[in-house]
Amino acid sequence: MKKLLLSIGAGLLIIGAILVGMKFWFKPDLVYKRNAKKAAKDLASASKVIEDEETSKIYTFEEASKIYKVDQSLLLVNQEHTIDADFPSDIVEYKDTGVLMNSCITEHYSDLSAAVSEKIGDKLYVMSSYRSYEDQQRVYEEEGAEIAALPGTSEHQTGLALDVYVSEFAGAGFIESDAGMFVNEHCYDYGFIIRYPYGGESVTGFTYEPWHIRYVGLPHSKIIEESGCLFDNYADLFEIGKYYEYYGYEIARMPEDRIEIPKDAQDVLLSEDGLGYVFVTIKTAEK
Ligand SMILES: [Zn+2]
DSSP states (O other), X not given: OHHHHHHHHHHHHXXXXXXXXXXXXXXXXXXXXXXXXXXXXXXXHTEEOOOOTTTEEEEOHHHHHHHSEEEOTTOOXXXXXXXXXXXXXXXXXXXXXXXXXXXXXXXXXXXHHHHHHHHHOOOOEEEEOOOOHHHHHHHXXXXXXTTSOOTXXXXXXXXXXXXXXXXXXXXXXXXXXHHHHHHHHHGGGGTEEESSOTTOHXXXXXXXXXXXXXXXXXXXXXXXXXXXXXXXXXXXXXXXXXXXXXXXXXXXXXXXXXXXXXXXXXXXXXXXXXXXXXXXXXXXXXX
């Protein structure tokens, strides 16, 4: 009898485990939601309050941007948060190649492609980088809504996203190559993320795109990697106005009219998130 009860118990446990597994199998985006919750908790435990008038100063975004470096690295662009046709993307040419990208990513893309050459022995190419609103309109009309993003909803318009490939492995096939595996595993170390990961479709609006890398900068890419959350939910992890310590960085998300910066901060970067707030990223230690 005891044996029978035990095996019934074990059976129920196994069925339970299968049901839980199935829940995540059918709805992989639940994993991202669960991860985001945990990440917010982890960040909260790494937080630090700076509210001493002696040690910090309050600025508006306009004031702060005259003193500190500003880039567009943390701008959220998706179907809900669109950019206008005349959005002033900060575009430069990459190493006389004719490839246009956002000025904040050139150095980091150069490092990533050098790592692919060095570690994998393959050459990384850019299939598509900056696309103007008009270019996107044309792509949308040619390829249709199934494949192309609606103008104003594409990260390519910011120059922060790159579609990369190596010889013989492009598009979905990119992940079949060693270089594709390397980029998908290690782009986070160079400030990039896989913007549309597997299973995130119900949030991102895109199925897995192993070739589409998006620059967000360090340490944000590492936090996204370690927490397993989606960039669409990233800003929500932060409590407004609070500083978080993270591996040699201090980061905070501040309202545009009240940006608090420690007076002794040296290496400060300001990035608008497109949601009405500004990320402050301060490098506190050499890596
Ligand atoms: Zn893309």
